[in-house]
Structure formats: C-alpha cells, structure tokens
Amino acid sequence: MNKSHYVAIMAGGIGSRFWPKSRTSYPKQFLDILNTGKTLIQWTYERYATFIPKENIFIVTSDEYTSIVKKQLPALPVENILAEPSRKNTAPCIAYISFKLLQKDPEASLIVAPSDHLILDNERFKEITLQALHFVGHIKSLVTLGINPTYPNTGYGYIQHDALPVADGIYKVKTFTEKPNLELAKTFLASGDFLWNAGIFVWRVKNVVKAFEMYQPEMYELFDGVKADYNTAREKAAMDGIYPLCTNISIDVAIMEKADNVYVIPSSFGWSDLGTWNSAYDNLEKDYLGNAVAGDNVIVIDATKCMISASHDKLLVLQGLDDFIVVDTKDVLLVCKKEKEQAIKEYVAEVKRNKGEKYL
Numbered sequence: 001m002n003k004s005h006y007v008a009i010m011a012g013g014i015g016s017r018f019w020p021k022s023r024t025s026y027p028k029q030f031l032d033i034l035n036t037g038k039t040l041i042q043w044t045y046e047r048y049a050t051f052i053p054k055e056n057i058f059i060v061t062s063d064e065y066t067s068i069v070k071k072q073l074p075a076l077p078v079e080n081i082l083a084e085p086s087r088k089n090t091a092p093c094i095a096y097i098s099f100k101l102l103q104k105d106p107e108a109s110l111i112v113a114p115s116d117h118l119i120l121d122n123e124r125f126k127e128i129t130l131q132a133l134h135f136v137g138h139i140k141s142l143v144t145l146g147i148n149p150t151y152p153n154t155g156y157g158y159i160q161h162d163a164l165p166v167a168d169g170i171y172k173v174k175t176f177t178e179k180p181n182l183e184l185a186k187t188f189l190a191s192g193d194f195l196w197n198a199g200i201f202v203w204r205v206k207n208v209v210k211a212f213e214m215y216q217p218e219m220y221e222l223f224d225g226v227k228a229d230y231n232t233a234r235e236k237a238a239m240d241g242i243y244p245l246c247t248n249i250s251i252d253v254a255i256m257e258k259a260d261n262v263y264v265i266p267s268s269f270g271w272s273d274l275g276t277w278n279s280a281y282d283n284l285e286k287d288y289l290g291n292a293v294a295g296d297n298v299i300v301i302d303a304t305k306c307m308i309s310a311s312h313d314k315l316l317v318l319q320g321l322d323d324f325i326v327v328d329t330k331d332v333l334l335v336c337k338k339e340k341e342q343a344i345k346e347y348v349a350e351v352k353r354n355k356g357e358k359y360l
Contacts, residue, residue: 004107005133007048008097011041011061011069011115012084017276019348020332021309024360029116030068033280035294040116045073047119051126058082060093085243091219091254092246095212096239099223101205103230108205109133118283120270128267132202135170142211142256143202146195146264147271152185155275157197161264173262176252195266215258219246276341277325281307307338332359
C-alpha cells in the first residue's frame with residue numbers, strides 16, 4: 001500500500017428517492033438496502049481498505065451523521081470523520097478534504113467516491129482505481145471513472161470522450177452532459193463514445209487545489225485562508241466559519257466541466273449508484289414471479305415484478321399487485337407503481353406540505 005494514497009468517501013446525502021426507508025435522520029448510506037447484513041457505507045469502506053491504508057480513509061459527512069459513522073465504522077480513526085456544518089454539494093466537500101490533505105501530505109493522491117454505490121467486481125474496481133492513481137502520479141490530470149453503459153438510462157449524467165486513448169484505456173474527456181431524455185440517451189449509447197458518470201474521481205491533491213484556484217477562486221480563497229487551521233483543534237471552527245460562504249455547487253460544474261486536463265477510464269465492474277428503488281430491484285434476487293423481497297417476514301400471493309422492502313418484525317402479506325414498489329416502515333407505508341418512482345421526491349414534498357417534517 002502506498003502511504004500517499006488516500007480516499008475520501010462522501011456520506012452527507014439524504015437519499016430522498018429511497019424514502020420512506022431513507023430518512024433525513026438516517027439516510028440510505030447507513031442502511032442495508034439490499035438485505036446483505038452490511039450497510040452501503042460499510043461495503044464502501046471495506047472495498048477501499050483492501051488497497052488504501054486504513055489511516056488514509058476519510059469519511060466526509062454531515063455534522064448530524066458523525067455518531068452513526070462512528071458506530072458503523074468502529075475501525076476508522078475518529079479524526080478521519082470530517083463533519084460538514086451544512087450541505088453545500090460536492091465541490092466544498094472536496095475542497096475541504098483536499099486542502100486538509102495538502103497540509104498533511106503535499107504528495108497525496110486522492111480518490112473521491114460516494115458512500116452509497118454498489119460495486120460487484122471489487123477486484124476489477126481495484127485494478128482500474130490503481131491504474132488511475134498511477135496515471136495521476138505521472139500526468140498532471142484530473143481523472144474520473146466512467147461506466148460503460150448497458151442501456152439508455154435517463155437517470156445518470158454522461159461523459160463523452162475522444163476516440164483515441166492517451167494511454168492504455170485512458171481517454172481525454174470532451175463533454176459532460178446532465179441527465180438526458182430518452183431519445184438523447186439512445187443517441188449517446190449508439191455513438192459509442194459516451195459513458196455513465198459514476199461520480200468517482202482520482203487526482204493529485206495539489207492539482208485539484210490548483211484547479212480550485214483557477215476555476216473557483218472565491219472558494220479557493222475561503223479554504224486557503226484557513227490553511228493554518230487544518231489538522232489542528234481549530235479546524236472545526238474554521239469550517240463552521242467558511243461553509244456558509246461557500247457556493248452550493250457540484251464538482252462537475254465547478255471544475256470538471258471547465259478544466260482542460262480531465263481524463264476518463266471506461267470501466268465495467270458491476271456498478272450501480274443504487275439511486276432508486278428500481279435500481280435496488282435490479283440488484284436483488286427475484287422469486288419465480290419476478291418479485292424482489294428485502295425483508296424476512298413477507299408473504300407474496302399472486303403478485304408479480306414487485307419491489308418489496310419491509311421490516312423484519314412485522315408480517316406483510318401482499319396479494320394481487322403487479323409492478324409495484326411497496327415499502328413498509330414502522331410509521332410509513334409507501335405503495336407506488338414502479339414506473340412512477342421518479343416522482344417519489346414529489347410525494348415526499350407533498351408529505352412535508354401536509355404533515356410537516358415528522359415523516360421525513
């Protein structure tokens with residue numbers, strides 16, 4: 001293991017599309033969505049612990065989730081849990097860990113990854129990530145991992161790359177595109193030079209800090225202005241002071257779409273961002289009628305192609321439904337057509353309007 005290789009696992013999101021299982025107080029990265037016996041963040045931590053020194057694994061999360069992280073990842077040094085005072089999207093989160101590491105280890109190379117993605121082929125993932133680390137160690141570059149698309153998904157962003165590689169399996173990025181409509185997604189797939197944007201990044205810390213200076217000078221000044229406070233007892237107070245002044249912006253919009261040294265590695269390692277109940281359905285074992293059941297106390301009668309998630313301590317009997325999402329928690333029952341899953345965020349907003357924040 002290389003002592004200058006680090007990973008920052010981003011774990012501050014609220015996972016609203018997995019409502020009502022995922023709640024603001026206990027979001028999806030801390031849940032066992034696929035009924036495996038481990039939560040998503042535990043799987044992510046273990047994946048990186050096979051090739052990144054454990055003392056170099058950091059979790060960047062919201063203030064309110066630090067106690068959950070401590071409980072779920074007891075092997076993680078407590079000083080490696082970075083608490084964001086407010087949610088400001090991925091650019092400030094990445095600036096925080098990058099500036100902190102630059103003070104600690106100027107030669108640091110950093111992987112930035114979400115905490116709630118599913119990766120089935122861990123060996124292949126490790127190979128590709130180490131390839132990216134090797135590349136950024138020699139070329140002044142910002143690398144992202146793109147997923148070879150298997151169908152025209154409208155829920156992912158896309159990355160377009162040049163036709164010819166600059167190194168074995170590594171391509172210069174041409175464009176980033178937000179979630180397309182179906183026709184555009186079909187065009188992307190047919191073209192052969194578009195990949196799904198997995199939101200996994202690799203770079204030398206000094207190079208991404210340089211990119212902040214160039215493309216986000218105001219944010220750069222905020223984080224650079226407190227550099228004497230990183231890795232000291234004053235760090236938390238410093239973040240409390242500058243976070244309210246940060247723009248709420250993703251790293252893609254802030255830097256990746258602007259920089260001219262962005263590269264992508266087309267990848268296949270059994271990836272899913274587990275963003276929706278349908279993606280959970282795709283990754284769960286099905287019964288002979290196509291029902292995916294997460295929960296040990298469910299009886300299904302004459303139902304087909306349903307996604308069912310239920311607590312273990314209540315019996316759920318389901319009859320006659322076809323192609324539904326059924327999620328039963330102690331205080332909320334959601335019954336929703338699978339084709340309407342993208343509207344779950346709207347249903348959550350409706351709940352907030354009618355019932356306040358009690359059920360969020």
